[in-house]
Amino acid sequence: MRKTPSSQPLISSPDNELVRRLRRLASRREPGFAFLEGPRVVAEAAAAGVDLELLAVREGDDFAAEAKHRVTLTRGLFRDVTQTVTPQGVVAIARVTPSTAGEAIAAARRARWPLVVLDRVQDPANVGAICRSAAAAGAAALVVLEGTADPFGAKSVRASAGNVFRLVVSEAGWDDLALLDGYGAAATGGTPLAKAAIENAGMIVLGSEAHGLSRSDLRTVTIPVNDGVESLNVAAAAAVILFEIRRRKAA
Template identity: 35%
Template sequence: MRNYEPYISSLSNPRVKEWAKLLERKYRDREGKFLLEGIHLVKEALAAGWPLEVVAFDEGSGVLEQFPEEADGSLEGVGGRRCAWIPVSPDIIAKCSETGTPQPIFAVALKRPPEEEKLYSVERGLVAVLDGVQDPGNVGTIVRSAAASGATAVVLGKGTADLYNPKTIRATMGALFHVPVLEANLGELLPQAASHGAAIVGTSLQAARSCYEYDFAARSVWLVFGNEGAGLSEAVGEFVHTNVIIPMTGRAESLNVAMAATVLLFEAQRQRGLTQQ
């Protein structure tokens, strides 16, 4: 049974002020919480049993018709308490949203960082590693592709856009609830991955080896993707065992980093699927 709380209409309400602060990274980091804006993301979180503290909704919008109680999943919040469902004014919805025309519902979710050990617990794991990918849309799209291709995890290195930025969250389309994502020092983590037998693979327009010739199925593979303009940093590039290129028969200088990541993740999925048949 849902825990409905009294209607909130005032923008000066202390809880509203705390929610709105989560639009800024320093408060997300401090509180260990983030915002989910819109019907789709809230539904995905509920279906995945992600811990939510609050679901705030515009009572007059009729949005709850799309949220049957039996579909709420696990709604455990802070300290094991049930998630609170709070009717709020449209002004509050707008205050806690970055979009110009916000949907009539948002949630306050708890960060749930995965354990680093899980990176090595999957036989022939497939991990996407981001080195300074700055655009939130690119980061969110790569997380989405990683989840769709059955990747083990996504690792965000230094200089990469914040996973919990509202723009990144929207770009994941809820995929962050289905693939572990963690931040890490790549200078420490990549050597650890190599010591566990993983191949560290990068992309380069100067590489001689096609990605379609590389064997992604033989062992664990960590695919490393660099900054949109500069590519891999020199420090991270030193840990790469092999660089591959995505062949292009048409006329284009290069692919967007999210597109390149999607191609390689699904090529790995294709190869691994064929070996399992």
């Protein structure tokens, strides 16, 4: 291990323990940790108050953020641990504090915002995009039901542009949500969005890409779409509903 000009250790060996850990986390989550990729994601997570366990910068690049450990990786090694090409080479391992369903429900209540519930949304790009829209609209908390992609997985975190860290996020089952009254978003047959009191709902549930909602006893809300179009992408539907809630709260 050499030292870089900024006296950060320069790692060139693929067998280095930190490199192995980064590579492992990039493809598989470890409880309590998340892999962050790219300057925007790392900066957003740091701005949200997340503790960075390790910050790894590509040789020749620099990045200002507080981290417990900082290393520089040779360009070849950096390419090896990252999944995407970013203009500024930086990846990090963040500490993730899991919340309980009760904490997520309490956070949503405090913010006077419906709890956002993901019911088997399987594509991490959709989960990340929904987290990003939820944080942007002003939602405080999000719950993922079994069968939903991990919101702290590397792909979801990237798709959320780091905004998942602005939400209280919990795994839960339907039983945990039994006291919440709310709306399920349904591609067809629900109360038209303009007539549904979604801003006062305890929760807004978004369904799976392939099968929709897993419960049939929820009140449902539908965003009217043009004839011939079957449904919206779940992240697009979430954005429309969440920003309608924001609009009504500001009115």
